[in-house]
Amino acid sequence: MAKNLLTLDSLGSEGIRQVLDLAADAKKVKGMTRESLPGGRVGLIFDKPSTRTRVSFEAAIWGLGMLPIALRSDELQLGRGETIADTARVLSRYLSALVIRTFEQARVEELARYASIPIVNALTDDHHPCQALADVMTLQEEFGGFAGLRVAFVGDGNNVCHSLIQAAGHLGFTLAVSAPVGHEPQAAIVEAARANCLVNGGGIELGHDPRAAVSGADAVYTDVWASMGQEKEREERARKFAGYRVDEALMTLAAPRAIFLHCLPAHRGDEVTDEVMDGPRSRVWDEAENRWYTEQALLYLLITGRERWERLG
Numbered sequence: 001m002a003k004n005l006l007t008l009d010s011l012g013s014e015g016i017r018q019v020l021d022l023a024a025d026a027k028k029v030k031g032m033t034r035e036s037l038p039g040g041r042v043g044l045i046f047d048k049p050s051t052r053t054r055v056s057f058e059a060a061i062w063g064l065g066m067l068p069i070a071l072r073s074d075e076l077q078l079g080r081g082e083t084i085a086d087t088a089r090v091l092s093r094y095l096s097a098l099v100i101r102t103f104e105q106a107r108v109e110e111l112a113r114y115a116s117i118p119i120v121n122a123l124t125d126d127h128h129p130c131q132a133l134a135d136v137m138t139l140q141e142e143f144g145g146f147a148g149l150r151v152a153f154v155g156d157g158n159n160v161c162h163s164l165i166q167a168a169g170h171l172g173f174t175l176a177v178s179a180p181v182g183h184e185p186q187a188a189i190v191e192a193a194r195a196n197c198l199v200n201g202g203g204i205e206l207g208h209d210p211r212a213a214v215s216g217a218d219a220v221y222t223d224v225w226a227s228m229g230q231e232k233e234r235e236e237r238a239r240k241f242a243g244y245r246v247d248e249a250l251m252t253l254a255a256p257r258a259i260f261l262h263c264l265p266a267h268r269g270d271e272v273t274d275e276v277m278d279g280p281r282s283r284v285w286d287e288a289e290n291r292w293y294t295e296q297a298l299l300y301l302l303i304t305g306r307e308r309w310e311r312l313g
Contacts, residue, residue, distance in 0.1 A: 025309055
C-alpha cells in the first residue's frame with residue numbers, strides 16, 4: 001500500500017484503480033463522507049498560486065470530517081532557515097497528512113523522507129499527479145475503461161504531461177504526445193512508462209505534428225504554453241507553440257466520440273479556442289469537479305490504507 005503520492009508511480013496500477021473506485025463512490029454522495037475520518041488534520045503548503053487544487057483539497061478534507069490547515073513556507077520557520085527534515089518531523093506530530101504545492105520535486109521527496117505521515121504532491125515543476133487522477137476519472141466516466149483508448153496531448157511536455165504519461169503506463173491506454181522541438185517530455189519518464197505499457201497495454205508515442213497525434217484520438221488534451229514560473233518566456237513560447245492550438249479544425253481529426261480535456265486555467269485564444277472550450281465535446285468542468293473526489297479518495301486511502309469506504313454518506 002502506498003504511503004505517499006510523490007508521483008503517480010507512487011500508487012502504481014492497483015493504487016490508481018483503488019483511488020478511482022473510492023472516488024466514484026464519493027461522487028455519488030457529493031463528497032459528503034463526514035464520518036470517515038473525523039478529527040483528523042491536514043496541512044496545506046502552497047508555494048504556488050492555486051484555485052482548483054486549493055479549493056478542491058479543502059473541500060475534500062472537510063468532506064472527510066477533517067480540519068484543513070492552510071500554510072505558507074514564508075509563514076513557517078522554513079522561511080527563516082529551518083530544515084525541511086525538521087519541519088517534516090514536527091508537522092508529523094500535529095497532522096494526519098501534509099499536502100504541498102511547490103517548485104522542486106526534490107522538496108516533496110525530502111519531506112516524505114523524514115515525515116511519518118502521508119505526503120501528497122499537489123504539483124511540482126515535474127509532476128502533477130492529483131490532476132492526472134482527475135483526468136483518468138473523467139476518461140473512465142466517459143468511456144467506461146481504458147483498454148483501446150487513444151489520448152492526444154498537444155503542447156508542452158510539462159508536469160501535467162509527465163503525470164499523464166505515467167497514467168497511461170499504469171492503466172494501459174495510448175498517449176500520443178505532440179510537442180515542439182525542445183519541449184518534449186523527460187526521456188526517463190517516457191521510458192519508465194513504456195516499460196509499464198509492456199505489462200499493462202497501451203503505449204507512449206512522441207512526435208511534433210499535432211494532426212498526427214490527434215488523428216483518431218478519443219480524447220484531446222492541452223495545457224497552457226507557459227506554466228507558472230515561465231511567464232517571461234510567454235512571447236517566445238507563443239511563437240513556438242502557434243501551430244499547437246486546439247481548434248475545431250484540429251478536433252475534426254479526432255474520433256467522432258472524442259472529448260476535450262484541459263487541466264485549467266486556460267489561456268483562451270492561445271492553446272485552445274472558445275468554441276472548443278465551450279463546445280459539446282468539452283469535459284473540462286467535469287474534469288475540474290473530479291479533482292474533489294479523487295483527492296478525497298486519495299487522502300482516505302493514504303491515511304487509512306482501506307480500499308473501501310467506512311461510513312460513506
